[in-house]
Amino acid sequence: MLLSACHKRHQPPVRGFYYWKTIYNLSAKEKTTIQQLHCKRMYVRCFDVDWNDEQQKPLPVSIVRLPAQLDTSMEYVPVFFITQPVLQHLTENNADSLAQNINKLLTSLCAESKWTPKEIQVDCDWTAGTKDIYFSLLKKLKEQSVFKHKDVSCTIRLHQIKYFLKSGIPPVDKGLLMCYNLGDLRKYGKQNSILDVDLAKDYLKHLSGYPLKLDVALPLFHWSVLFHNRQFAGILRGVEPDDLQKKSGFISISENFYRCDREQKWHDYLFQAGDEVRVETVAYNELLKMAEYLASNLKHTPDNVCLFHLDSATISKYETQELENIYAAFD
Structure with missing residues (x-):
């Protein structure tokens, strides 16, 4: 009995996805995937908060359209993104009003879909120079009505782990x-700016010592970068990796x-002769290596593991068993 108690297994993490579109409407493929993978959590991007130069204040943009009733078999976490320009303009004087406005908008969105979340997540890539105002805003948000009696989480980038002091x-x-998004997207070259496992490991050498409990998100997305x-x-919207292999x-x-060998218009883009496109994808074996490294080096077993993001074209690049193996690495 004593041996059994000492070796009691942890509960496997809850499986989830990010949903990063402006209209919440799952396709048949997306519904089937979350059922097959036994996913129970959806992180729904509700809006961005960006700085409006004309009005000289932060305003919500790209507000999500939700259905009148969300599927009750899933748990939903509202997520909103705060841009760097907001933090660069924010002061203690206007942080209170921003917190109140975010509270009003989230309250309205939740009421429209009869949504009572247990957690709210703030997404922001803060820096050492903006941490003070960002942390102050987080404290003010936690005082707002919609945040009370809920877990408040925030996204953590790898550089914020490496340089947490x-x-x-x-x-x-x-x-x-x-x-993900560790490399320099704008730098010319053959590197993958979405996921580089060796570079990620360098940033996560002291992961086990990070004092905040962490859930985990891994990337499934891809993009094509124009030079x-x-x-x-810029990033070419709608240009799939396979498209370039076939395109004359x-x-x-x-x-x-x-490399483009002649001027041409394609996908509403005007390409010049000599323009180059770097295709960045995330291979399954790299995802699995990253998942296994994290599972072995996190201080605590994560409560939740999610993939970014739920999209038919994106998830079609992977076998269901491959996605199962990524989740299972944390069990």
């Missing part, structure tokens, strides 16, 4: 470690790089 520890109940004269020119006028110059 400078970045500080946010005053929240727990964090969610975002294991003009070797300078970053684009020449493969390396495993994940393509």
Whole structure:
């Protein structure tokens, strides 16, 4: 009996997805996937808070449209993103009004869908220079009515783990470690800015010593990055990795790089001869290595593990068993 008590297994993490679209409406493929993977949690992006130069104040943008009734078999976590310009303009004087406005909007969204969340998440890539005002805002948010008696979490980037003495520890109940977007998206070259496991491990050397309990998010998404004269020119929306392999006028110059050989219009973009596109995807074996590393090095078993994000085109790039294996690495 004593041996049994000493070796009692932990509860496996709750499985979830991020939902990062402006209209909450699951496709048949998305519904089937969350059922097959026994996912019980959905992190729903509700809105962004961005700085409005014209009105000289922070305002909500891209507010989500929710159904009148959410599926009661899932637990939903409202998430809102705060941009860097907001923190750069925010002061103690206007942080109170921002907290109140966020409270009003979240209260309204939850009421419209008869939604009573147990957790609310704040997404923000704060820096050492903006940590004080951000942490102050977090404290003010926790005083608002919709936040009371709920867990308040915030996203944690890898650089905030590596340099936590400078970045500080946010005053929240727990964090969610975002294991992606570590590299420099704008830098010309063959690197993968979404996930580089070796680079991530370097940033997470002291992960077990991070004082805040962490949930985990891993990336499934991909994107195509455009370079003009070797300078970053933006992310190409709607251009899938497979599209470039088939598209005439684009020449493969390396495993994940393509060069346009003539001026042409495609997907509402005007490409110039010589423009280059770097395709960034996340291979299953890299995801599994990252998941296994985190499972072995986190101080505590995470309560929740989620994938970013639930989208038919994105999840179709992976076998269901592959996604199962990623979740199961934390069991």
